Amino acid sequence: MYLSVATTHRPATDLGFLLHKHPARLHETELPFGKAFVFYPEATESRCEAALVLDIDPVGLVRGKGRGEGLLDQYVNDRPYAASSFLSVAIARALRSAMAGTSRDRPELATVGIPLEAVVTPLPARGGERLVRELFEPLGWRVDVERVPGLAGATSPYVTLRLAGTARLQALLNHLYVLVPVLDDDKHYWVGDDEVAKLLKRGEGWLETHPARDLIVRRYLIHRRALARDALERLAPETREEAAAPETRSTMEDSLEAPLRLNDERLAAVVDVLRASGARRVVDLGCGEGKLLHRLIRERWVESMIGVDPAARDLEWAAKRLKLHEPGGPPEGRVTLLHGSVTYRDRRWETADAAALVEVLEHLDEDRLPALERVLFGAARPATVVVTTPNAEYNSLFPNLATGAFRHPDHRFEWTRGQFRAWAERVAQEHGYAVVYGDVGRLDEALGAPTQMATFSREDAA
The missing domain is CATH 3.40.50.150 (Vaccinia Virus protein VP39)
Structure with a gap:
């Protein structure tokens, strides 16, 4: 799975200060399920692009290297190679300081919007292009969605997502952190009470007013009724339970x-x-x-x-x-x-x-x-x-x-x-x-x- 972030802000190489990653180096981060690498395919004054690539160890998942249950499924299918909650964890680990919105050498730049472009591929889109747009366009992103071809002419559930707009880098990373697993409608690890706190932290300032807020909450918390109710009531105290019981859930x-x-x-x-x-x-x-x-x-x-x-x-x-x-x-x-x-x-x-x-x-x-x-x-x-x-x-x-x-x-x-x-x-x-x-x-x-x-x-x- 692949994520790239680029800017045409001048000088564009300031992206390295925002990401806390020098453009001339290859940066490696150990993860519970493999490694994340950050490198720069392009680094000029006019345009700078950083790429985050995951190398997942599927055998390690089966041997218990991962944190969740049911990881055998991750070993025997294509999910380790598609953008999912694996990518969200990698963003949080490898780009931790950027997600926090801090920059030691360019503190003022971290607080303002700059022109940004992002590419995520292959991205599961459980809901199709329409849902992708419903999630990202209200946040101010220009969205381009391209279907990834399936094998032997079969329909593929994966897309290449391209975003463009002017925003803080922290906002872009938080949007991706939350919405990538929402589009996948699944997670590779056990979801407990701490996931509500993560959602509220990463969604601060945008999730409470998002028109697809309820769907985002339910999917991010993998439809766990009690957790979704807790999150929605904290986001909007007037909200009443939307996650229906099994007898009344409808699609x-x-x-x-x-x-x-x-x-x-x-x-x-x-x-x-x-x-x-x-x-x-x-x-x-x-x-x-x-x-x-x-x-x-x-x-x-x-x-x-x-x-x-x-x-x-x-x-x-x-x-x-x-x-x-x-x-x-x-x-x-x-x-x-x-x-x-x-x-x-x-x-x-x-x-x-x-x-x-x-x-x-x-x-x-x-x-x-x-x-x-x-x-x-x-x-x-x-x-x-x-x-x-x-x-x-x-x-x-x-x-x-x-x-x-x-x-x-x-x-x-x-x-x-x-x-x-x-x-x-x-x-x-x-x-x-x-x-x-x-x-x-x-x-x-x-x-x-x-x-x-x-x-x-x-x-x-x-």
Whole structure:
């Protein structure tokens, strides 16, 4: 991951005094997860540019060199190489004095705005270009966003961000420190009470009046309800709790589909298929907050169920919804929640008779689908697999959805009926399954149903 900061202030080499880094040297900072290097690709009187580059040690993350939980995920995917909370930590460590807004040799320069340009790449943009602009433009930055090409023509979630404007260097660094992980909507370390203090410190003077304040707070604190409430009430005492409980949390996708009661129909359809399959052990891959599991608990034919999700916070909400280890909850051992990914083999759930992926595929980058296929259809090979995904053709019937937009900002793609069936037919043929299709929701004669469903049955399990 790469961050550059440049100025055309005269003399431009004064940037070295603001960053406390001499332009003629390579500066190295040890980090818990690797090293940060600061150097100057250009240093003239008319323009000076400093670059911060991270060299992350992914093996060190697995061996416990990092500070957070779940760092195995950082080792086995591309996240160590994209701008994220890793970059925020590097900014705070390597550019500490600049973030504090002090300069021993140019104290007056640190207090005034100067022309600045910044480049961050590759930057995860969970919400797309529109969200990037909504975060940075109210702060006075001119914003340019360029999509980073994906592999084999697949849509990439990463962008190159360019900012330009006149501001204090301290303000630029604080904006990046907060908003980079907000765009990623995740962090590589455990988020506790101290994160509220960090947010308030780095957001002082701009966050309380930012039009996207509530979204920034929730994402920066990885949707931890109590922390978000605390931060919002300290930023604006009149603010009331905005981080809803699991039962009432809603997304853009939920709002679009609510008039159709599509989520209820989708879960009911999946339960019907699972019941008819004769399965006794069910795994919900990408279980989120446990909505499908909550329905399955009421089904007596389910002896045991497992929920798997890469988001620890969603598993926490699922545990509350299901009342695990609480009076009135399911018997001990009937429901198990696992922190994991559908793209990496996990023998803890491979004994399941049936697997469900409810609105999961579209949240994966398309170049990760072969890994999911190998794990689910190649290694685990449950007798039944139920998959649902949005029908992109139906999107034109949602009045509040812009042409070409996805139903959820985290969707990497949305397939037409033909694309979904082509994928399902190939997977079934390659792995020895038969597949049948179903529609969920109000059927349009020309465009089909809002949700498309495929049920895979292993041919040697008949």
